[in-house]
Amino acid sequence: MTRLQLDLQFFSGEKTEKATPQKRQESRKKGQVAKSQEVPAAFILFGSALVLYFLGGWYLERVLMFFQFIYQDVFLTTLTVQNVPELMNELFVDLAIVVAPIFVIAIVFGIGGNFVQFGFLFAPEAVLAKLERIDPISGAKRIFSLRALVELFKSIAKVVVISTAAGVILWTNKEQVMGLSHLPVRQSAAVIGQLTFELFLTVSLILVVLAIADYMYxxxxxxxxxxxxxxxxxxxxxxxxxxxxxxxxxxxxxRQMSLNRMIQDLPRADVLITNPTHFAVALEYNDAKMDAPTVIAMGMDFQALKLREKAKEYNVTIVENKPLARALYAQTDIGDPVPEELFGAVAEILAYVYRINGKMKEERRTP
Incomplete structure (x- = not known):
């Protein structure tokens, strides 16, 4: 790609770059993730097929008991104001027991279908009321967008494929279906349950394939x-x-705060070693408390100049030693002891400083 093309993309605002982790995190907080509604639907249908497979016999007994209750206890009983609520409650309880396993599986597998796509997601911002969601112009754009056409085509294809699969299953078992009227109730219910299981399993497998393709899209x-x-x-x-x-x-x-702190500590210094103008390092040595001389202030350029000015003001001895000042600045930080390889040079300077300071004290005492 040429430099001109890159410049045109930059100024046109064309979205050509992959989203950064920060952008993905912000989108996730808004509930914007890659998800397909077909995945939880396929999971729910597949879970329902598993329920029919493992609980088929139990379902057969419960359904027969349910219809037996309706035809014997309800229709053949004289209904009164007193027994109608009791019969209705019993009817709803039996119906709830029949529906409960599939209902629970539908919830679990529905949540699982979303979890495998984008994991755990809590995005309160996604459910907040927004005025643009009721904007008729935006709604019309969504209805007549390319995405809406793709969704329409996908729905039509899903209906066609599922209807074809159901038709093939029923056509393959047409003799059993046609003979249901000649079978006892228990056998006909068993045949219907078997066909329902085959239909659920086939359709769920088809939906799984469609869901994978839709998720990729x-x-x-x-x-x-x-x-x-x-x-x-x-x-x-x-x-x-x-x-x-x-x-x-x-x-x-x-930098200003650091300089102020160093200037406050500068009066404790025994010597300020300079470059003379580029670097300045202040050393303090107290043989009762320290094993080696310690750096209490350092600076470069402007800070070095300020330290020189304050050192003169505080009567701190200034010694010019270019290689030592540069070495101390490069190898130490404030609060660090002087490195062993620099002990000799620093000791000579401190001895010189103590000798000068001693002479100055003697001169002051001499009348």
Missing amino acids: QKYEFEKQIRMSKQDLKDEFKKMEGDPLIKSKIKEKQ
Whole structure:
């Protein structure tokens, strides 16, 4: 891609870049994830098929008991104001017992179908009321969009495929279906249950295949939707790293605070070793408390100049030693002891400083 094409993409705001982890996290907080509604539907239908397979005999008995209760206890009983509520309650309890296993499996497998797609997701922002959702213009755009046409085609294809599969199953077992009227109730119920299980299993497997294909399509659409332009990447980087102007002001404030702290500690220094103007390192040595001389202040350029000015004001001895000042600045930090390889040079300077200071004290005592 040429430089001109890159510049045109940048200024046009074309979304050509993959979404960053930060962008994906923000989309997830809004409930925007790659998901297919076909996956939980396939899971629910497959779970229902498993319920019929493992609880088929129990279902047969419960259904027969249910109809027996209706035809014997309800229709053949004289209904009164007193027994109608009791009969209705018993009827609803039996119906709830029959429906409960499939209902529970539908909830579990429905949640599982969403969990395998995007894991655990809690996004309150996704359910907040937004005015654009009731905007008729936006609604019309969604209805007549390419995505809506794809969804329509997908629904038609799903109905055709499922109807064809159901027709094939019924046609293959047409003799059993046609002979249901000649079978006892228990046998006909068993045949219907077997056909229902085959139908559920076949349709659920078809839906699984369709769900995988639909999930891949939804993931592709989602990736395309959250793409970012080069300007978006630049803005996000600026947001994460901070505005350069603000960062420079913060650093300047930090440097000023650091300089103020060093100036406060400078009167304790025994010597200020300079470069003479580029570097300045202040050393303190107390043989009762320290094993080696310690750096209590250091600076470069402007800070070095300020330390020199304050050292003169506080009567701290200033010694010019270019290689030692550079070495101390490069190898130590504030609060660090002097490295062993620099002990000799620092000891000579401290001895020189103590000798000068001693002479100055003697001269002051001499009348």
